[in-house]
Amino acid sequence: MNGPVEERTYLWPRRYVFAVTLAVIIMLLLVLWLVV
């Protein structure tokens, strides 16, 4: 577990990675749905 300073520093980068991963997956699913 990181310390509180690290947790605070990484809060938004982590959310960014989560959002980007989710967005890419949703986009791929949409593309698949449109293709199939």
Add this chain to the structure above:
Amino acid sequence: MWLGIAFALFYVIYLAIVVPAAALAAAAVYAVGVPVRYFIALGRVLAVRPPGLPAPRRQPRLPADADPAVLQYFYGPAVADADQAIRAAYDDCRGFWDAGAGRIKSYLRGDRPWITRPLGVGGAIGMAAGTAIGAAVAAVCALIQLVAVGVSAALVRAAGAGLRGIDSALLRVKNIRMVCPACSERVPYPGYVCPGDGCARRHRDVRPGRFGILRRRCECGTRMNTLLLFGSSRMAAFCPHCGHPLEHRPGEAPEIVLPFFGATGAGKTRLLFSIVTQLQVWTREGQLTAEFADSVTTRELDAAEHILRSGNATAKTPVQLPRAHVIRVSSGKGTRILHMFDAAGERFYHSDRTQELAYLGQARTFILVIDPLSVEAFWARLPAGRRAELGPARSTAPSPELAYQQTHQEIEAMGVPLRKARLAVVFSRADLICPPDGDPAEWARCELGLGNLIRSAHHSFKETCYFHTAAVMDSGGAMDESVAVLMRWVLAGDGVALPGDGS
């Protein structure tokens, strides 16, 4: 018998319906459940961060002498998070699998009725197929996460390198080369002390990199700017070589290194005091702004004007390595930081002692100070009465040529391109010897016999100029004009416009 055949037929039909249905149901549950569990784990690691989250196995390591700052997320922690998310998802999926396998085993137990066994068989087949599909989907999702991290890390590194390049280019365009006043080393980039309350952690290199691109966070939690471009010069700086505080806010303005050299008692310190006093006079008149840029300079030069006004002699310069007197000069053409180095004359007689003056290698304009009274030939030609009168003021140091040749060799050995350097040769004590009007170089050649020195300076340096100076103040508190004339020539090479230069 017919009953047996009917039952067998019913059981076959039952198998034909139940086994595929159970398999389909199990496959659907696991094909969807495994990726969903991966997402839940990802959300726990990246978004929710519950207190019970297991510690990541992979932690980025830093060298022992690294700056006391928090690593930038994409310089290691992002990969550690991906690893942690995958492990957490794997653990969740194992639990999910174990729960399903336990239920199927219970359907296949011998004590169970015959009607549940096909459910177990279908469920097992479906679970295997569903898990395989779900694992493949989860692996694709994990790959997407890793690609997102990789692309972001590449972009962050490229942005960091780009910003470093822009900052360096701006420093080059502004002609800013930083020098430490204490150790005289060139400072590629100042180190900074954390500005946090009660925190004095020292960051040796704050530029964009593994600790942050636009800003970094000190271990105490305080944010710090990473570039002069973003205002890092507002923080307390220190020299990364010697650790000495750099109070003059390096990086904001071009720095000019001005070394004074010459024999003992030639008048270097008095000339330095005169220059400082002239700057103060111009500041009072509102023609420019000159201020001492650090506390040491303030302490050492605060009394310069008083000493000149009183006519007292300056104290003998200690033989120890000199520290720069740092003065910030702001005029119409911008701000410059002057580093004026005044070493004791003894340092210019022996190569090993001159070599220690590392600042000579950083300068592009040099000031050689010569006391005409110390030249034996000139002294011998003075009337006896004049000699008796000037005797106490005369320097008894060796010939000024020795100091010049010695320093000239060392400057060259330090790699200074002399063909790009400028030399001011200053003949001090003009108030005592009253030199004739005309070319001081010609006067020095004829009267002082310094033809060799003048020839050498002319051939070696890009530009050489000769001056008579009188480091005295009149009763009205004005410095002798000769000091201003010298300053205009010396600083014109660095684009500093001083009052009265006509620009």
